[in-house]
Amino acid sequence: MTKTAPERIFVKGNEAVAHGALAAGCRCFFGYPITPQNEIPEFMSKALPEAGGEFVQAESEVAAANMLLGAAACGIRAMTSSSSPGISLKQEAISYMAGSQLPAVLVNMSRGGPGLGDIGPSQGDYYQSTRGGGHGDYRLLVIAPATCQEAYDLIIEAFDLAFKYKNPVMILGDAILGQMKEPVTCWKPEGHNDHAESWQLDGCKGRDPRLIKSLFLEEGALAEHNLVLQAKYEAMKAEVRYETFECDDAELVVVAFGSIGRIVKSTVRSLRARGHKVGLFRPITLYPFPSEALAELAAQGKRFLTIEHNLGQMVDDVRLAVRKHGDSDFHAQMPGTLPNPDDFEKPILERLGGK
Amino acid sequence: MQPQEKLVFKPSEVLVDRPTHYCPGCQHGTAHRIVAECLEELGLAENAVCIGSIGCSVFIYNYLKVDAVEAPHGRAPAVATGAKRARPDKFVFAYQGDGDLASIGLAEIMHAANRGERISIIFVNNTVYGMTGGQMAPTTMIGQATTTCPAGRCEDKEGMPMKMAEIISQLGGTAYCARVAVNNVGNIAKAKKAVKKAFEVQLNGQGFGFVEFLATCPTNWKMTPIDANKRIEEEMIPYFPLGVFKDRTAEEE
Numbered sequence: 001m002t003k004t005a006p007e008r009i010f011v012k013g014n015e016a017v018a019h020g021a022l023a024a025g026c027r028c029f030f031g032y033p034i035t036p037q038n039e040i041p042e043f044m045s046k047a048l049p050e051a052g053g054e055f056v057q058a059e060s061e062v063a064a065a066n067m068l069l070g071a072a073a074c075g076i077r078a079m080t081s082s083s084s085p086g087i088s089l090k091q092e093a094i095s096y097m098a099g100s101q102l103p104a105v106l107v108n109m110s111r112g113g114p115g116l117g118d119i120g121p122s123q124g125d126y127y128q129s130t131r132g133g134g135h136g137d138y139r140l141l142v143i144a145p146a147t148c149q150e151a152y153d154l155i156i157e158a159f160d161l162a163f164k165y166k167n168p169v170m171i172l173g174d175a176i177l178g179q180m181k182e183p184v185t186c187w188k189p190e191g192h193n194d195h196a197e198s199w200q201l202d203g204c205k206g207r208d209p210r211l212i213k214s215l216f217l218e219e220g221a222l223a224e225h226n227l228v229l230q231a232k233y234e235a236m237k238a239e240v241r242y243e244t245f246e247c248d249d250a251e252l253v254v255v256a257f258g259s260i261g262r263i264v265k266s267t268v269r270s271l272r273a274r275g276h277k278v279g280l281f282r283p284i285t286l287y288p289f290p291s292e293a294l295a296e297l298a299a300q301g302k303r304f305l306t307i308e309h310n311l312g313q314m315v316d317d318v319r320l321a322v323r324k325h326g327d328s329d330f331h332a333q334m335p336g337t338l339p340n341p342d343d344f345e346k347p348i349l350e351r352l353g354g355k
Numbered sequence: 356m357q358p359q360e361k362l363v364f365k366p367s368e369v370l371v372d373r374p375t376h377y378c379p380g381c382q383h384g385t386a387h388r389i390v391a392e393c394l395e396e397l398g399l400a401e402n403a404v405c406i407g408s409i410g411c412s413v414f415i416y417n418y419l420k421v422d423a424v425e426a427p428h429g430r431a432p433a434v435a436t437g438a439k440r441a442r443p444d445k446f447v448f449a450y451q452g453d454g455d456l457a458s459i460g461l462a463e464i465m466h467a468a469n470r471g472e473r474i475s476i477i478f479v480n481n482t483v484y485g486m487t488g489g490q491m492a493p494t495t496m497i498g499q500a501t502t503t504c505p506a507g508r509c510e511d512k513e514g515m516p517m518k519m520a521e522i523i524s525q526l527g528g529t530a531y532c533a534r535v536a537v538n539n540v541g542n543i544a545k546a547k548k549a550v551k552k553a554f555e556v557q558l559n560g561q562g563f564g565f566v567e568f569l570a571t572c573p574t575n576w577k578m579t580p581i582d583a584n585k586r587i588e589e590e591m592i593p594y595f596p597l598g599v600f601k602d603r604t605a606e607e608e
Contacts, residue, residue, distance in 0.1 A: 028437065028441050054440035054441070056440060056470075059462050059463070059466035060462060062433075062462075062463075063436075063462065063463050066430035066434050067433050067436050069424070069430075069434050069437060070406070070424065070433065070434035070435060070436060070439075071441035072437075073434075073437075074437075074438050074442045075441075092430075093430070096427050100424070100425065201404045201422040201423070201424060201438070201442075201445075202442060203403055203404070203421075203422060203446075204400070204401055204420065204421060204422050205402065209416075209419075210423075211423050211425075212423070212424040213407070213416070213423075215413065215425060
């Protein structure tokens with residue numbers, strides 16, 4: 001992808017997402033206010049009409065996600081954003097979009113839960129994001145940026161991936177990413193080919209009518225449909241992404257994603273300066289999960305500590321990945337809190353010394 | 356010598372020639388035919404996006420030769436909003452039953468109407484949840500027995516049947532709103548006129564179009580088709596009066 005017209009802006013993570021989506025050619029946004037992601041719909045309410053697109057503040061998260069479904073069925077680049085309780089309400093349409101094989105981008109700037117929780121940062125929606133979230137057997141492509149620049153870059157790719165796989169893609173951030181401000185270098189992809197002409201609804205002039213649905217009542221039809229979907233979820237594994245930092249000679253590899261991955265990186269840097277053999281493995285795609293890369297590190301005899309801003313969710317995936325060679329310890333950063341790099345020194349040093 | 360044949364009626368080109376899945380005496384088929392004829396006469400079929408909803412009528416996409424997408428229960432007006440905002444040049448309409456529109460989808464229908472979405476909604480009210488086996492709907496009549504109000508709907512416990520056409524007509528974005536029935540030839544002709552008008556207000560960018568059909572469900576009413584049709588006249592129309600509740604085109608004339 002070529003990058004043109006670089007422009008440097010100083011924005012919140014939420015605004016970086018919105019700028020990136022606009023650069024990616026998003027032309028419809030359907031939202032409903034919820035903290036801590038309100039800068040996204042607020043930006044879109046002004047920017048999209050100016051770009052010739054449509055912004056709708058829906059009557060509910062349920063309606064917003066179903067508006068997304070309708071726009072997606074027309075082959076348009078469209079998105080919605082929300083935060084944890086709102087994403088729960090959007091699960092109905094997400095399941096239908098997955099079942100109907102529709103491309104859409106959803107942003108979850110997650111907050112503490114369960115229930116109304118608080119508006120502080122959390123990674124408590126990992127299971128919901130990576131296990132489908134709604135009813136039925138399906139997966140989303142789930143991408144977890146750690147910086148405002150990544151938020152900008154990855155949402156551009158999220159639109160491409162959504163259309164490549166005809167599947168909803170989720171950007172999973174949190175209140176830290178959404179609310180922190182950083183410089184971002186803007187770039188615009190030069191055109192995109194979504195190949196939507198072959199399936200989008202645009203009136204049946206000159207061809208047979210098209211039907212987009214997730215209902216399959218004939219004996220065996222749903223089974224066949226689900227096999228197609230599962231093959232697609234397997235194919236998505238080609239999109240796996242992760243960052244490794246100081247892993248080569250590390251005795252202990254800390255696995256952390258998103259904002260926590262970024263904070264742990266500072267901890268690792270600080271511990272390295274003091275001679276501790278610790279590294280960071282940061283999954284960028286949460287589905288597909290970078291299991292193979294983790295298994296390779298495990299085969300080299302490294303030990304693992306998973307740190308999450310929840311009570312233990314991704315650690316299941318880490319353990320599945322490394323199970324042939326070892327295990328992973330877990331440290332919970334309580335949801336809703338705002339950790340700093342020092343908070344992670346003790347749990348890391350305990351595991352380093354405990355071999 | 357053969358007597359000369361004169362063709363007085365032919366099915367709409369927009370209708371698919373297939374056996375119906377609806378029960379004997381069900382009036383969804385008549386409503387489908389009216390929709391198909393209006394699409395054809397206004398030349399809309401090849402530019403249309405149909406939103407199917409949940410319940411017996413989800414299969415509307417099997418009967419109309421138009422592009423279609425399936426919406427979750429009650430969400431057809433939101434899906435239609437998304438489709439129309441994405442493709443303002445397309446003709447977007449949804450077809451919903453009473454459980455779908457007046458219960459779980461009440462927020463979606465009211466807000467789509469209030470925003471004045473340039474979409475058309477065909478609402479088929481047969482006072483019962485059909486496909487799921489005859490449970491109480493928001494439109495179930497007082498005293499009407501269903502599988503979830505076996506002693507008959509009771510105002511004290513379950514409230515009064517909701518008059519959707521009256522409610523929708525009150526909302527600012529509604530450009531055309533009518534209630535029709537298809538229980539006799541005269542009413543069928545009026546129903547077709549109403550659907551055409553609802554489609555035209557979308558085409559003219561005037562706002563939201565809504566037509567409520569009073570229709571039979573002989574199976575879940577446990578009636579013969581003839582008795583079911585009689586019930587429309589004797590019980591439903593007195594409570595759900597037919598007529599045009601809002602017509603912005605008339606106001607502008």
